[in-house]
Structure formats: C-alpha cells, structure tokens
Amino acid sequence: MRTISLIVPCYNEEESIMLFYDAVTKVFTGINHAGERYQPQYQFVNDGSSDKTLEILKQLQEQHPETVHYISFSRNFGKESALAAGLDAATGDLVAVMDVDLQDLPELLPEMIRLIEEEDYDCVGTIQKARRGQSRIRAFLSSRFYKVIDTMSQVKIEPNARDYRLMTRQMVDSITALPEYNRFSKGIFAWVGYKTKYLTYESQPRAAGTTHWSLSMLFNYAIDGIIDFSDAPLRLATWVGGFSFFLSICGLIFVVLRALIIGGSVAGWPSLVSIILMLGGLQLFCLGILGEYIGKIYLETKQRPKYIVKEKK
Template identity: 55%
Template sequence: MLSIIVPCYNEEATLPLFVQAVEEVNQEMHQELEYIFVNDGSKDQTLQVIKDLYYQYPKSLRFISFSRNFGKEAALYAGLQAATGDLITVMDADLQDPPELLPEMLRLIETGEYDCIGTRRQDRAGEPPIRSFFAKLFYRLVNKTGQTEMVDGARDFRLMTRQMVDAVLELTEYNRFSKGIFSWVGFNTKYLSFENRERVAGETSWSFWSLFRYSIDGIVNFSEAPLNIASIVGALSCVGSALALLFIVIRALVYGDPTAGWPSMVSIMLFVGGLQLLCLGIIGKYIGKIFLETKKRPLYLVKETEADLTKKKNEA
C-alpha cells in the first residue's frame, strides 16, 4: 500500500484537482492507495471538500482535522503517524509536487537500493527574486554552519520506506523542521529534479516573513553556529571596548580632552549595548526553544476524523 499524506490549509479549490491527478497517474502504477488529508485548521471549506471526497473514496481516503491551525510541521507528523502503508509519500495539494513523478519514484525505491526518493526543483522560475536570494542564502548558511546537509531546492515531496518513516517518528521534538529531520535520520536517498510549477488554484499561505521565520527555525534547530557567533561577537566587543578606552585615556593624557569625553563614551555605550542585545536575542531564541520543549505540549489536537463520520452514519 502507498500512503499519500497531504497537509491542507485553505485548499478547497485544489483538492479535487489533486485527487483527480493522482488517480490518473495510478492507472499506470496500479497501486493500492491510502489518502491521508490533514486539515490544519482551514478557514475555508477545505474540511467539507475533504468529506465530500471521503464519500467518493470511502475505502481509500482518511482524514484528520485539527482543532485549530498548528502548522505544516504538525500536519506532516500527524500524517506520518496515521499512515499504514509500506511506502509513504508526502505531497502538497496545490500540485506543485508533480504526481507524474510517482511511477519513477516507485520504480527506483522498489530496486531496494534506496530508502527514500526525494525531489528538488531545478530552478526557481516564477519565484520573486528576493525570495530566491534568501532561499539560496539559507541553504548555504545551514550547510556551512550545521552538521546536517540539506539539498538546495529540496521539497517535502518524497517517497519513503516504512523503516525510514518509523525513524522519523522517533524524533518527537516539539520544534520540528522536516527538511532537516529527513536528512538527519540518514538512509540512502536519491533526488529527482523537476521544473518549478505554479499552483493550480488558490493562493499560497506562505508569505515572505513566514518563510523567513521558518528558515530561522531551521538554522536554530540544526546548528549551534548562532550561539558561537554570539560568543565571538561578545569577545570581540570586549577587546574592542578595552582598546578604545585605552586609546581615549592616552589621548586625554597627551592632548587633553576639551569635550569632557562624552561623545566617545556615548558611542562606545551604544556600540556595546547593541552587541549585547544582539547576543541576548540569539540566546533568547534557543532558550525559547528549550521552553517549548520542556512544556511537553502535544504537537496537535484532533477535532474530527473519518471515523466520526462513520459513527454518525451508523447512529443515524
């Protein structure tokens, strides 16, 4: 069985098109499918569309509906937990992940040589230049500062064996960054490249700032470099301040100081204060992550599943 996990947030327009596209591809694969739609607190009619699809495919479609929006990472984790297939794939509902790649991915993973067949975009055509610039910068930074290599342009769309999925599920941390987790667990992975695609319908829920925050989380979760930078900056600041003070004292002794030293004092205070705030902000980010982990809160809360529909139908 092939389990297809689809995180959904305001995807009412794309879901019927997605299922239709996958079903057409499956005519070539002849695979037993298990759809798992995870409604991540959508504000449109996504849940109702999922229910309508469930009535069309009652034997192969399951769904999980959250009590509110918990984020894509929580939706991915919930889908992986619910999947029962021998092979599991993660796909976006907007068809930016081409279902046509599934037969080739399936063929490669059935050779037994690979545990995961991932996908990556060949380019970022159609993407705003500033977003492309920061995306490439993120991958360069995280690969140079962290110990977990992440492939530039890699998508969450990948086909995994049950063994790899079980390994991913063992990582129960609250602060999740799936691209890093998929790389961290290891296993033999091969990437297939494809040309960038636009959404078939609807609008993306990812703004520039939400992607920026997501990338910061990725760096913090898989690298200690920011903490090291804060330590280095603090040390350089102390040395620089000491040299500046020594210079000011010598200058005052030799030439005098008619302005009583307040301009240089204010400049040094502002400089050192700014560095301190920067370092505290970096340390605070890590402490915030620790705080969330120690709370031991669940990653998500389920409000409704397909079992509830079946129960209501039987009661009626």
C-alpha cells in the same frame, strides 16, 4: 498489493483537492497498468481551514472510503504539525509527502517507486530546478537561506529541496520516533540519514488558489530551521562578545598610553554615546540569540502535543 500512504497537508485548499486527487489517481492507474500493483492511501490533514476544505474531504472520503482518509485539527497548527500528524497516521509500505497544490509533480512517483524498489534507496526526494511564478527577491532569499543553513548545520540539507519525497516504512518509523515539539522537516529528513536519492524537476505553478506563505512567515520558518539544527548562532554571539571585549581593551590601553605620553584630552560626548549604543546593541543582539534558544527549550519542556485532532476518518 502494496500500499503507498500519501500525506497531504491542507489549509484553505478547497479549489485544489479534487484536482490533486484526480491527477494522482491517474498516475496510479498508469502505474498499475504497467504491471506493478500499488494501492494509494490518501491521508489528508486539514490544518484548521476556514473554507470548505473539510467539507470536500468528507465528501471525497464518503465516495472512496477504502482509500481516502482525513484528519482535521481543532485549529491551525501549521504545516510542520500537519506533516507530523500524517506521518503518525500513515500505515503504508511506502510513504509519500506531497503538497495539494500540484506544485509537486505526481508524474515523478513511478520513478521514485522504481528507485526504492530496484536500486535499494530508502528515500527519494525532489529538488526544484527553477522557481517559476516566484518573485526574484523571494527566490534569492530562499537560495541564501539554504547556503546559510548548509554552512551552519551539522547535517547536509540539499538546496531547494522540497518536502515532496517517497520513503520506506523504516525511515518513517525513525522520523515518527523523534519527539520534539519544534520541528523542521527538511532537517529531520536529513538528520535521520538513510540512503537518499534526489530528483530534479522544473517547479510548477499552483493548480488553483494562492500561496499562504508570506515573506515574514518564510523568514520565521528559516530562523526556526537554523535554530533547530545548529548552535552556530550561539557561537556567533560568543565571538561577537569576545571581539567587543578585545576592542575595549585595546581602546583602554590606547587612552592610558596617550594620557601618559601626550597628556589628557577633552572627551567628546557624541563618540561616547556612539560607543555605548554600539555595545548596548551588541549585547541585545547576543541576548536575542540566546532568547531564541531559551524559548525553544521552554516550549519543549511544556511537553504539549504537536497537534490536536478534532475528528478523523
């Protein structure tokens, strides 16, 4: 019997865990009744939850010690660290990454398995066809983010792609071999390559609870993704600086020629202050971009672990 490891990050998801387990177990029962033999290996990752998430995971593990395992962090390290911990711990022949809130349809798993087993894909990912239950502004900003990062990045990142995917053992080993501290999983999945197929589906509302991703958190996540997989912002800073220098040379030539041909003119301090503020703002903008990259380098050079495991079973 082949094993499929299911990586499930959890942060304050006490209401969703049992709903998720029951839904996925039902899908695997159908898969095995159809003639295939796959055993799920649940790898829950408790990302420093403050509710009863860990308590429920312990109870579930005691009831199903052969198939349910959990990792609990010493604090909240973020979803990217939880994914990294789950992938590091996964031992299955195939490995799936799923959200516990059931926005990732477990019913897609049979088709994902078939595509890997019969059509020789290394990875089957998912793309949201629509974003039900999400505000228009958040949906718009999300679509714009994918447009921007796809333009800037050297790897192809599918618009509206979810973390939900099924991967072969070889692909997972390639991902876990990447040592970086700053991680953007969607970019990493694309960077390692391999033959990938995407399934499109209608997004689902959360089974329970509320999202933990605020607009500011999503914005910071987008910035991290762009910086991690593109040096285009640095090039933008170079072009902005070069264009400002070109304009200053043109302005200097204009002032000198006007003084020689027409004569001197009374200088106005408002325009001078405006120019100084503009150039100062451009300099700070470019320094900010450079600072983001230096900050990433600083974190990498510390070589701190991506997560700290307090307990696991």
